[in-house]
Amino acid sequence: MKLSNKRSTAIFAAVSVVSLMVTMAGVVTPANAAATYKIGVSNNWAGNAWREEMVCAIKAEATLSGKVAKVTVLSRNTDSAGQSADVRSLITQGVNAIIINSGDSSANNPAIAEAVAAGIKVIAVDNSITAPNTTLVSNDQVAYGAAGAEALAKAMNYKGNILYMRGISGAGADTDRNTGFRSVIKKYPNLHVTKEVFTGWDWTKGGQLANQLLAPGKFQGVWTSGIDYPVVQAMQTRLKGKYIPVVGADNNKFVGMTASLASKGFVGIIVPNPAIVGGAALKVAIDALDGKSVAAKNLLHPVALTYAKNKALIDSLYFAAQDANFSSTVALKGYTTFTPAQLFRCRAPQDDPETTS
Amino acid sequence: MNSIKLKRQSWNIGIILIALFLGSWQVSRLPVFGSYEARTFLLGILPIALLSMGQAIIIIGGGINLAIGAESVLINCLAARFMVDKSFTVAVALTIFFLLISVLVGALTGLIISKSKIADIIVTLATSFILIGLAMYIQPSPGGGMNLTLAHLISGKDSAFLPPLITLILPLIVIWLPLYRSRTGIAMFAIGSNKDSAFLSGVNVDRTRIKLYAIGGLFAGISGIALTAITLSGSPFASISNTATLNSVAGAVLGGVALSGGVGGLTGPALAALILYFIPTILLNYGIDPAYSQIITGALTIFVVLVGGLIRNRGKKK
Numbered sequence: 001m002k003l004s005n006k007r008s009t010a011i012f013a014a015v016s017v018v019s020l021m022v023t024m025a026g027v028v029t030p031a032n033a034a035a036t037y038k039i040g041v042s043n044n045w046a047g048n049a050w051r052e053e054m055v056c057a058i059k060a061e062a063t064l065s066g067k068v069a070k071v072t073v074l075s076r077n078t079d080s081a082g083q084s085a086d087v088r089s090l091i092t093q094g095v096n097a098i099i100i101n102s103g104d105s106s107a108n109n110p111a112i113a114e115a116v117a118a119g120i121k122v123i124a125v126d127n128s129i130t131a132p133n134t135t136l137v138s139n140d141q142v143a144y145g146a147a148g149a150e151a152l153a154k155a156m157n158y159k160g161n162i163l164y165m166r167g168i169s170g171a172g173a174d175t176d177r178n179t180g181f182r183s184v185i186k187k188y189p190n191l192h193v194t195k196e197v198f199t200g201w202d203w204t205k206g207g208q209l210a211n212q213l214l215a216p217g218k219f220q221g222v223w224t225s226g227i228d229y230p231v232v233q234a235m236q237t238r239l240k241g242k243y244i245p246v247v248g249a250d251n252n253k254f255v256g257m258t259a260s261l262a263s264k265g266f267v268g269i270i271v272p273n274p275a276i277v278g279g280a281a282l283k284v285a286i287d288a289l290d291g292k293s294v295a296a297k298n299l300l301h302p303v304a305l306t307y308a309k310n311k312a313l314i315d316s317l318y319f320a321a322q323d324a325n326f327s328s329t330v331a332l333k334g335y336t337t338f339t340p341a342q343l344f345r346c347r348a349p350q351d352d353p354e355t356t357s
Numbered sequence: 358m359n360s361i362k363l364k365r366q367s368w369n370i371g372i373i374l375i376a377l378f379l380g381s382w383q384v385s386r387l388p389v390f391g392s393y394e395a396r397t398f399l400l401g402i403l404p405i406a407l408l409s410m411g412q413a414i415i416i417i418g419g420g421i422n423l424a425i426g427a428e429s430v431l432i433n434c435l436a437a438r439f440m441v442d443k444s445f446t447v448a449v450a451l452t453i454f455f456l457l458i459s460v461l462v463g464a465l466t467g468l469i470i471s472k473s474k475i476a477d478i479i480v481t482l483a484t485s486f487i488l489i490g491l492a493m494y495i496q497p498s499p500g501g502g503m504n505l506t507l508a509h510l511i512s513g514k515d516s517a518f519l520p521p522l523i524t525l526i527l528p529l530i531v532i533w534l535p536l537y538r539s540r541t542g543i544a545m546f547a548i549g550s551n552k553d554s555a556f557l558s559g560v561n562v563d564r565t566r567i568k569l570y571a572i573g574g575l576f577a578g579i580s581g582i583a584l585t586a587i588t589l590s591g592s593p594f595a596s597i598s599n600t601a602t603l604n605s606v607a608g609a610v611l612g613g614v615a616l617s618g619g620v621g622g623l624t625g626p627a628l629a630a631l632i633l634y635f636i637p638t639i640l641l642n643y644g645i646d647p648a649y650s651q652i653i654t655g656a657l658t659i660f661v662v663l664v665g666g667l668i669r670n671r672g673k674k675k
Binding site for chain 2: 079
């Protein structure tokens with residue numbers, strides 16, 4: 001009795017799942033047959049300021065291009081099974097190109113291969129993917145690690161101990177930055193990485209680590225993988241304002257501190273990692289859809305900035321009205337055409353121009 | 358007995374109705390719906406449905422396994438590392454071997470809990486860190502692969518939605534039904550309801566618990582293999598295992614398994630995975646911040662725990 005009851009439930013369940021999936025085949029909503037492009041975006045990390053800005057850059061550039069009818073953004077915190085489902089969902093929605101910031105360099109490849117087979121242009125932004133027939137648009141992360149390390153070595157007079165604060169172990173960008181960083185540091189025998197930690201690219205964790213590790217005289221320099229301003233804040237309390245050089249990214253607050261604390265002896269080294277690389281990815285996507293030949297790898301080449309050398313540029317990168325972790329680079333020559341105001345509006349082509357702010 | 362059975366059935370029917378409602382909502386948003394989209398749905402729910410089923414068995418037996426996501430990630434990394442570029446036969450043999458490992462890991466967890474008398478939640482929290490560490494050691498960065506023939510057999514190819522459907526339902530028929538019928542199955546409900554009464558009635562509590570953790574581990578192993586087939590790679594990230602573990606508990610609870618133990622089945626959790634999949638997907642398609650889907654899932658879980666508890670308490674008083 002028990003068994004038959006249970007089995008009938010199982011069979012009923014199976015049947016309903018199948019019927020749910022099969023009987024609804026053919027429910028068709030005709031898509032708007034405009035001659036312009038539909039762009040899909042898959043982003044695996046939502047609620048992160050950098051990623052939000054990346055998405056806004058895609059929307060803003062798409063609106064300005066005049067060639068895009070709709071930008072569909074599937075942005076959420078998810079694992080690779082979830083992101084693969086999102087990619088497949090974009091295929092179903094008939095997009096012409098998919099811009100993907102992939103949480104995993106290879107785990108979405110089966111879904112991406114299906115997109116490529118369907119004739120969709122796939123652009124990997126920020127994080128590289130290993131799927132064939134795709135295009136990469138990203139910061140050159142090896143150069144990012146090397147540029148910051150070189151500037152840090154100089155600021156430390158090529159000697160002393162370094163606190164090395166990395167991102168997430170196993171993440172593509174972290175591995176690449178480490179390659180660049182190590183290649184520079186090994187050139188200088190008097191520079192030593194005496195402590196290596198992973199911040200998980202988490203502001204709170206980075207700040208906690210800095211507060212635990214920074215002690216007077218222990219380190220002569222800090223390299224961070226972008227979790228920068230909490231380290232400077234920790235110096236204010238732990239080192240009583242005796243600043244040591246810090247390598248950070250173009251985070252708004254870090255840019256501001258680099259400028260405002262320069263007079264107090266703080267050397268901030270800014271290596272931009274622009275979130276608006278999303279805008280560049282959109283430009284590359286449109287070029288590919290227009291039939292122009294597109295390089296397989298489109299890399300931005302980051303340069304280290306210091307207040308002593310690049311005062312005017314750093315001053316122009318600070319936006320008092322924006323958040324602390326806003327990525328301050330607002331234009332990429334040759335790629336983006338939006339103004340800062342257009343970027344901040346974050347309007348996709350299909351959005352109502354009146355209501356969206 | 359009959360009213361309890363009816364109640365359990367009604368829970369499953371309720372879940373099916375919610376899943377059907379959300380499913381048709383989602384389908385109505387798609388320009389087309391065919392077997393390709395059906396496969397997309399199935400691939401979206403497969404790993405988490407299997408994990409929810411494994412978690413359900415352990416929760417019914419009065420425990421909880423916070424390492425179940427880590428077990429799945431470990432098997433995912435093992436499979437991706439060692440099955441890349443292997444022939445079909447070798448890949449199948451390895452699959453069986455890795456499933457045995459997952460059973461062993463589960464059994465070991467159960468053994469530690471039984472022998473140490475430390476709460477499940479503490480032991481499994483600790484083993485989750487160990488297992489993720491192992492996974493990172495085996496597969497330091499995302500990569501690896503799987504024999505394509507085997508992968509297509511498990512997760513289908515292009516529009517073939519039957520293979521993932523079979524992968525989802527087969528464990529239900531081959532593992533759950535025999536277990537439910539067996540002496541261990543009765544012991545499972547007994548120790549979940551009241552460990553001391555079960556012990557006094559002659560149930561070997563420790564052995565039953567070890568068996569349940571082993572079977573839970575097996576489901577985690579199948580989930581890990583399925584994940585490998587879907588993604589053709591292994592990812593050693595703690596964030597994946599944490600999310601998977603939390604979703605497995607949510608899936609079990611939404612599927613009608615009482616967190617207090619002794620009540621529930623496996624069909625419910627399998628169906629609940631559909632709901633967990635549809636909520637964020639629908640919100641996402643409306644351009645609503647996906648963080649809300651986590652709020653909805655969380656609120657739904659609390660609601661179900663509260664209402665389920667109330668109903669059961671009322672039943673007891675009568």
